[in-house]
Amino acid sequence: DLETMNLNLSGAYRLNNAWSFGLGFNAVYARAKIERFAGDLGQLVAGQIMQSPAGQTPQGQALAATANGIDSNTKIAHLNGNQWGFGWNAGILYELDKNNRYALTYRSEVKIDFKGNYSSDLNRAFNNYGLPIPTATGGATQSGYLTLNLPEMWEVSGYNRVDPQWAIHYSLAYTSWSQFQQLKATSTSGDTLFQKHEGFKDAYRIALGTTYYYDDNWTFRTGIAFDDSPVPAQNRSISIPDQDRFWLSAGTTYAFNKDASVDVGVSYMHGQSVKINEGPYQFESEGKAWLFGTNFNYAF
Numbered sequence: 260d261l262e263t264m265n266l267n268l269s270g271a272y273r274l275n276n277a278w279s280f281g282l283g284f285n286a287v288y289a290r291a292k293i294e295r296f297a298g299d300l301g302q303l304v305a306g307q308i309m310q311s312p313a314g315q316t317p318q319g320q321a322l323a324a325t326a327n328g329i330d331s332n333t334k335i336a337h338l339n340g341n342q343w344g345f346g347w348n349a350g351i352l353y354e355l356d357k358n359n360r361y362a363l364t365y366r367s368e369v370k371i372d373f374k375g376n377y378s379s380d381l382n383r384a385f386n387n388y389g390l391p392i393p394t395a396t397g398g399a400t401q402s403g404y405l406t407l408n409l410p411e412m413w414e415v416s417g418y419n420r421v422d423p424q425w426a427i428h429y430s431l432a433y434t435s436w437s438q439f440q441q442l443k444a445t446s447t448s449g450d451t452l453f454q455k456h457e458g459f460k461d462a463y464r465i466a467l468g469t470t471y472y473y474d475d476n477w478t479f480r481t482g483i484a485f486d487d488s489p490v491p492a493q494n495r496s497i498s499i500p501d502q503d504r505f506w507l508s509a510g511t512t513y514a515f516n517k518d519a520s521v522d523v524g525v526s527y528m529h530g531q532s533v534k535i536n537e538g539p540y541q542f543e544s545e546g547k548a549w550l551f552g553t554n555f556n557y558a559f
Contacts, residue, residue, distance in 0.1 A: 260292045261407075269348070281350040289371050290341040291407065293442065293453065294334060295393065301329030304390055311388070322384055333380050336393035336453045338403045338444050340375020346409075358420035368438065369409040377403030377444060377452050393453040394446075403452055405444045410435040424472045432464040436489035457499070462489035468508070478512040480524075495535045500544035502530040522554040
């Protein structure tokens with residue numbers, strides 16, 4: 260679970276009638292929480308212990324019995340923390356004339372180094388067997404560290420008023436999600452507390468829309484977009500069951516006068532159905548959502 264708040268200070272300089280430049284500084288406040296529960300982990304761990312040399316010893320057999328009795332709701336890893344990260348953004352706008360303009364924007368990577376509290380309800384004895392599970396603390400809390408890189412993003416966009424009443428607009432965004440390869444929490448001494456492979460890839464988003472200027476008061480807009488998922492099929496997990504998404508949007512603006520107007524919009528998001536394989540289990544996931552928005556504008 261990741262919640263962020265972004266504060267952005269920006270400025271722009273208009274060089275002439277054609278070229279404009281913008282530069283900004285952004286501060287991101289992030290609050291993160293990672294929780295994992297046992298599910299069927301106890302049975303899997305018990306099987307691994309019994310198949311290892313330790314399973315031939317009384318101590319190993321006793322621990323396997325303990326693992327087999329782990330409740331599915333046992334919290335095997337909990338890490339939370341909050342921190343600030345900083346980045347920058349820039350943009351260039353070229354206006355061929357009043358009816359045609361093009362833009363290039365860039366948003367930098369934001370690196371956030373979390374320091375928080377880590378705990379696990381698992382018995383510390385599990386740490387002695389080299390099992391692929393989070394570090395057990397027996398319910399005790401210790402310091403945990405995790406670095407999260409929010410990816411950089413490039414976007415190119417354009418607007419062309421092809422008719423006094425019609426305009427088309429389009430954009431292509433590229434996000435460097437390949438920076439996100441794993442979630443890894445470490446202790447003060449550098450030991451791994453929790454690790455999960457993510458293996459994201461760079462992703463893109465393409466959008467196409469049109470605007471109809473009905474009269475001086477009413478403006479109507481509609482558009483479509485495709486979001487490429489950064490999660491390769493082989494790396495999908497039940498915790499991040501991401502999929503490619505298709506968007507349909509529509510909206511209108513009503514101008515009361517040259518200074519005041521109101522916007523209303525709606526979007527429908529459809530995520531394709533995907534299958535997720537984790538161990539002996541297979542899941543299916545798809546996402547659908549409606550989004551509504553309204554905005555009042557007033558120019559001073």
